[in-house]
Amino acid sequence: MSGVMEWERNAVADEQRGNFSGNASGAHVVREGELDLSHNVILYLDDITVSFDGFRALNGLSLAIDAGELRCIIGPNGAGKTTMMDVITGKTRPDSGKAFFGQTIDLTRLTEPQIAHAGIGRKFQKPTVFEQHSAFENLELAMKADKRVRRTLFAQLFDDDRDRIAEVLVQIGLAHEADRPAGLLSHGQKQWLEIGMLLMQEPKLLLLDEPVAGMTDDETARTAELFVSLAGKHSLVVVEHDMAFVEALGGKVTVLCEGSVLAEGELAEVQDDPRVIEVYLGR
């Protein structure tokens, strides 16, 4: 059995066992549509602390992201940016503090698959597409598990699923590469394909850690356009060191330093902040 088939089979089996919708131990069960955005805040972190062997990677981190917002997180190496994403996605448990998705979903009580299922998608730096499969097939494989079950049962793609894949291919600028094996795409195109795979999961919140690292200037500019177009329908939290890219995104910027928020505001404002210049921009 090919790796992809096995992956798909496992995902279907997981879905049938209910692995994506909580467990019998009474853990918080997340159902579709449960996200409560009544206060317009999609992500709320309050006084989060994470220690590794006594070293505080996050130290009283508090942050709120509005529904539909496009937020950039900048800051020096080791500031805790990736650790923050690890906390949001359930990879790392905070020692203390609160992490809420909408008003009601307590992220500190959910497993990684439960958090993904609740609507938080994460893009790691290295693209992980299925190289032998076409761009189209990669998106098909990334469809929500319930749709994959339907497809497996009826051995066909439904028109609405096909339409959705076509729509995402246009969004990520790969409509003309739909049938190309992903392994033959450029680095930037692979990154877009992986973002497309995230979009197939219909996430409410997208976390993107250094998404334009290794991209050409042209690819970087097109990625900024893509993210700006996704904001509103999705909320995005983007970690980047590339200031031209951050400027092109145009959203509010949060500066992390030593595990907490040093400054927050429009890019021009934080760029003028002497503390920010000292720890980061003035390097």
Ligand SMILES: Nc1ncnc2c1ncn2[C@@H]1O[C@H](COP(=O)(O)OP(=O)(O)OP(=O)(O)O)[C@@H](O)[C@H]1O
């Ligand atoms: N699993 C771990 N065990 C021990 N220390 C860790 C672990 N993960 C992160 N750290 C430490 O926590 C601090 C924050 O790391 P983190 O990766 O979150 O920084 P970052 O802001 O993403 O930096 P960069 O810009 O270099 O990606 C660093 O000092 C790092 O060495």
Ligand SMILES: [Mg+2]
């Ligand atoms: Mg990092």
